[in-house]
Every structure is written in structure tokens, then in C-alpha cells.
Amino acid sequence: xxxxxxxxxxxxxxxxxxxxxxxxxxxxxxxxxxxxxxxxxxxxxxxxxxxxxxxxxxxxxxxxxxxxxxxxxxxxxxxxxxxxxxxxxxxxxxxxxxxxxxxxxxxxxxxxxxxxxxxxxxxxxxxxxxxxxxxxxxxxxxxxxxxxxxxxxxxxxxxxxxxxxxxxxxxxxxxxxxxxxxxxxxxxxxxx
Numbered sequence: 001x002x003x004x005x006x007x008x009x010x011x012x013x014x015x016x017x018x019x020x021x022x023x024x025x026x027x028x029x030x031x032x033x034x035x036x037x038x039x040x041x042x043x044x045x046x047x048x049x050x051x052x053x054x055x056x057x058x059x060x061x062x063x064x065x066x067x068x069x070x071x072x073x074x075x076x077x078x079x080x081x082x083x084x085x086x087x088x089x090x091x092x093x094x095x096x097x098x099x100x101x102x103x104x105x106x107x108x109x110x111x112x113x114x115x116x117x118x119x120x121x122x123x124x125x126x127x128x129x130x131x132x133x134x135x136x137x138x139x140x141x142x143x144x145x146x147x148x149x150x151x152x153x154x155x156x157x158x159x160x161x162x163x164x165x166x167x168x169x170x171x172x173x174x175x176x177x178x179x180x181x182x183x184x185x186x187x188x189x190x191x192x
Contacts, residue, residue: 012065012119012164017147018042021160024111025151029158032107033084037158040150045161053134054078055093057105060126061113067164068140069109071101075132077156093132102128108160120164 022039029035055078061067073081075097079090082100090097106128113123131138140146140163148161 010064010119010121012116014042014044014145014147016119017116017162017164018149020112020115021147021149021162024108024115025149025158025160027111028104028107029151029153032104033081035081035084035153037151037153040152043148043150045146045148046144053136054132055098055101056131056136056138057101057128058131058138059105059109059128061109061123061162061164062126062167063117063121063123064167065120065123065164066167067144067162069105069112070138070159070161071105071108072159072161073101074156077153077158078132080154080156081158098130098132102130105130109162112162116164 026037026039029037054072054074056070056072059069061069075093078093078097078101081104082088082090082097085100085104086096088096106125109128110125113125117123142165144163144165146161146163148159151158151160
């Protein structure tokens with residue numbers, strides 16, 4: 001299935017997004033954490049699914065296309081990720097574990113952003129927001145498609161999901177103005 005097409009900014013399919021999620025996640029987990037992941041099947045949902053408790057890190061994506069990337073897991077998996085990243089043992093979620101999940105999500109979603117820029121044009125990435133607790137859900141207005149890939153890792157599940165849509169209205173105008181401003185700054189830097 002094809003996500004909405006935007007002639008000036010390209011288009012991207014659910015399968016392409018899932019492929020990029022698989023590549024980015026496997027690269028970060030193997031390189032930065034020394035953990036192997038086994039991707040599951042692509043799923044498409046109108047609202048983010050997966051963990052309703054545990055730890056979730058979200059990052060915003062901006063550009064001609066906008067959206068979010070989300071990495072979620074249960075607390076026990078968050079502790080395993082933090083232990084691998086920080087080379088210390090964590091048995092419960094604390095500030096170090098939340099920071100580690102935020103950093104892993106930043107790397108995964110950052111790699112996703114870099115890989116889809118060829119399809120959708122330059123994009124920006126927000127700083128991560130981490131949610132931890134019980135019985136919560138995240139939502140995106142407008143009912144867009146979330147592309148989800150679950151990963152089996154060390155006997156547990158990590159879920160990576162991305163939602164993308166063409167920017168409209170004010171968001172598109174802000175991005176265009178920022179792009180023009182940055183191009184002007186780069187031009188001045190080259191002249192100096």
C-alpha cells in the first residue's frame with residue numbers, strides 16, 4: 001500500500017517504511033548494544049499499538065513530510081537495553097534506563113529519518129520524549145497509518161513504529177521558510 005503521494009516531496013510505501021525500520025533497528029541494536037533482533041511481520045494500524053504499559057520513546061519528524069517514530073518495550077527489556085548500552089546491571093526502570101531508551105530511540109528513528117530522506121526530502125528530528133508507566137496510549141490526530149514492526153530480542157519484544165504524512169498548511173510553510181533561511185546561511189558561510 002502507498003502512503004499519500006506528494007509530488008514535490010515524493011512518496012513512500014508501507015513496505016519501504018517497514019524495510020527501513022528493519023534496517024535501522026538491526027543496525028543500532030547490533031552495533032550499539034551487541035544484541036541480535038529478529039523482525040516480525042509488517043503491521044499497519046490507524047493508532048499506535050503494542051505496549052500499553054512499559055517504556056515508550058517518541059520522536060517527531062519534520063519536513064515536507066511530518067510524523068513520529070516510536071520505540072516501545074516492557075520494563076524488563078528496557079533494563080536489558082540499558083544494561084547493554086551502559087555496561088551496568090539494571091533490574092528496574094530508573095533515570096538511567098529511561099535515558100538509555102531515549103538514546104536508542106534517537107539512534108533508531110534518526111537512522112530511519114536518514115534512510116527515508118532519499119524518498120521524501122530533507123527532514124528534521126525532535127529530541128526524544130519518554131513515557132514510562134501503566135495503562136497509557138499514544139495517539140496522532142487525523143487517523144494516519146502507523147507502520148509497525150515488532151522485533152524479538154533476547155526473548156522479549158521491542159516494537160518500532162512510524163507514522164508519516166505530507167506536511168500541510170502552516171507546517172509546510174514553516175519548513176519552506178526554514179529551508180530557505182538555512183540555504184542562505186550556508187551560502188554566506190561559503191562566501192566567507
